[in-house]
Amino acid sequence: MRALLSKAPGGPDTLELSELPDPEPGPGQLLVRVKACAINYPDVLIIEDKYQFKPPRPFAPGGEIAGIVDSLGEGVTGWAEGDRLIAMIGHGGLAEKVVVDARQALPLPEGRGFEEGSALIxxxxxxxxxxxxxxxxxxxxxxxxxxxxxxxxxxxxxxxxxxxxxxxxxxxxxxxxxxxxxxxxxxxxxxxxxxxxxxxxxxxxxxxxxxxxxxxxxxxxxxxxxxxxxxxxxxxxxxxxxxxxxxxxxxxxxxxxxxxxxxxxxxxxxxxAFAGRDPGANAAHIRTLFRLWDEGAIAPTVSATWPLERGGEAIAHMAARKAVGKLVVTMD
The missing domain is CATH 3.40.50.720 (NAD(P)-binding Rossmann-like Domain)
Known part of the structure; x- marks a missing residue:
C-alpha cells in the first residue's frame, strides 16, 4: 500500500510517499481501505513534533478517515467486510489502508459520501x-x-x-x-x-x-x-x-x-481528552451530531480535495490559514 510518511520533524514538504506492506488487523480491530482523510490543524503540528502526542516515526499524519472495511480481526462483531465507516484514529490516515479499533468506528450513513463523512467528527x-x-x-x-x-x-x-x-x-x-x-x-x-x-x-x-x-x-x-x-x-x-x-x-x-x-x-x-475521560458523554454528543446531520441542521463543508501523493499540499494549505471549511485527501 502507499502511505505519505513523516520520517523526520519538518513541514509538509518533508513528507515522503512510500510503499509499505498492508497492515494486519489484530483482535478487536478492523482493516480499513481508506477512501478519504480530512486534514485538521493537528496535522500541521504533529509532523513538526509540536502536538501533544508524538508518535514514533515513520508515521503518516491524518487522524480523521472514512473508508470501507477490508477485513476483520479476531473477536470483532457488528461489522462485516464492505461496511462503510468513519473513524478518529489520531494519525495514520494518509495511507491507503489503516487498522482501526472496531469500538472507535462509526457507520457512515447511506447517502453520505466518504469526503463528507471524513470531515464530520x-x-x-x-x-x-x-x-x-x-x-x-x-x-x-x-x-x-x-x-x-x-x-x-x-x-x-x-x-x-x-x-x-x-x-x-x-x-x-x-x-x-x-x-x-x-x-x-x-x-x-x-x-x-x-x-x-x-x-x-x-x-x-x-x-x-x-x-x-x-x-x-x-x-x-x-x-x-x-x-x-x-x-x-x-x-x-x-x-x-x-x-x-x-x-x-x-x-x-x-x-x-x-x-x-x-x-x-x-x-x-x-x-x-474529554472523549477519553468520559466516553459516555462523548457518545451522547455524537448521537446528537448524527441527528442534526440527518435533519440538515449541520453539513460538513469540503472546500478542496487533493490526491494522496499531494497530501502535503493540503497540510500546507491548512498551515497558511487558507482553509474554508474542511480540506480532504482522497485515495482514488
Whole structure:
C-alpha cells in the first residue's frame, strides 16, 4: 500500500510517499481501505513534533478517515467486510489502508459520501463539547465565533444556530464571510490580519464590541489565538465564557484583570481528552451530531480535495490559514 510518511520533524514538504506492506488487523480491530482523510490543524503540528502526542516515526499524519472495511480481526462483531465507516484514529490516515479499533468506528450513513463523512467528527465533536460542556451555551445567548470560516469555526456557527443562539461570525476575508453567512451566521465582521500594535488592537476590540452589541458576547469561541484573543475578550459579557480552542495565530497572553472586571470564565477545550475521560458523554454528543446531520441542521463543508501523493499540499494549505471549511485527501 502507499502511505505519505513523516520520517523526520519538518513541514509538509518533508513528507515522503512510500510503499509499505498492508497492515494486519489484530483482535478487536478492523482493516480499513481508506477512501478519504480530512486534514485538521493537528496535522500541521504533529509532523513538526509540536502536538501533544508524538508518535514514533515513520508515521503518516491524518487522524480523521472514512473508508470501507477490508477485513476483520479476531473477536470483532457488528461489522462485516464492505461496511462503510468513519473513524478518529489520531494519525495514520494518509495511507491507503489503516487498522482501526472496531469500538472507535462509526457507520457512515447511506447517502453520505466518504469526503463528507471524513470531515464530520473532529470539528463538530470539538464544537459541541466546547459550546455545551465548557461554554454552557443557552438559547437566546450571543455567541462570537473567531476564525468562523475554518472547519471548527463553521461547525460552531452551525451548532450555535441549532442551539438557538445569536451567532456573530468573525473572519479575515470577504470570501470567508460568505461561507459564514451560508452556514447561518446572523452577522459577520471581517477583521484585519495580525499582528497588531496597541492602537490596532484597540480598534479591533471596538469592532468586536460593536458587532456583539452593548451587552457583550455570552460565549466567545476562539480557535485562532494570537493577537485576536485580548480584543475579543474585551467584548465579553458579564459572566461570559471564553473558550480556548486553538492557536494558529500564536499562543496569547491575557491580562487577567479583564476576567475580574467581567466576572468571566476562560475555559480550555480539549475534546480528545474529554472523549477519553468520559466516553459516555462523548457518545451522547455524537448521537446528537448524527441527528442534526440527518435533519440538515449541520453539513460538513469540503472546500478542496487533493490526491494522496499531494497530501502535503493540503497540510500546507491548512498551515497558511487558507482553509474554508474542511480540506480532504482522497485515495482514488
Amino acid at each position: 473532529l470539528t463538530y465533536a470539538t464544537s459541541i463539547h466546547a459550546l455545551l460542556d465548557r461554554g454552557r451555551l443557552e438559547e437566546g445567548e450571543t455567541l462570537l465565533v473567531l476564525g468562523a470560516a475554518g472547519g471548527v469555526g463553521l461547525a460552531a456557527v452551525e451548532l450555535g444556530k441549532a442551539f438557538g443562539a445569536r451567532v456573530i461570525a468573525a473572519v479575515s476575508s470577504e470570501a470567508k464571510a460568505e461561507a459564514a453567512r451560508s452556514a447561518g451566521a446572523d452577522s459577520v465582521l471581517v477583521y484585519p490580519r495580525g499582528p497588531f500594535d496597541k492602537d490596532e488592537s484597540k480598534a479591533l476590540s471596538k469592532q468586536f464590541k460593536d458587532s456583539v452589541g452593548p451587552d457583550g458576547a455570552d460565549v466567545i469561541y476562539d480557535p485562532v489565538g494570537g493577537d485576536y484573543a485580548e480584543p475579543a475578550l474585551r467584548s465579553i459579557a458579564w459572566e461570559g465564557r471564553y473558550l480556548v480552542v486553538g492557536f494558529p495565530a500564536g499562543i496569547p497572553k491575557l491580562p487577567l484583570n479583564l476576567t475580574l472586571l467581567k466576572s468571566c470564565d476562560v475555559c480550555g477545550v480539549f475534546w480528545g
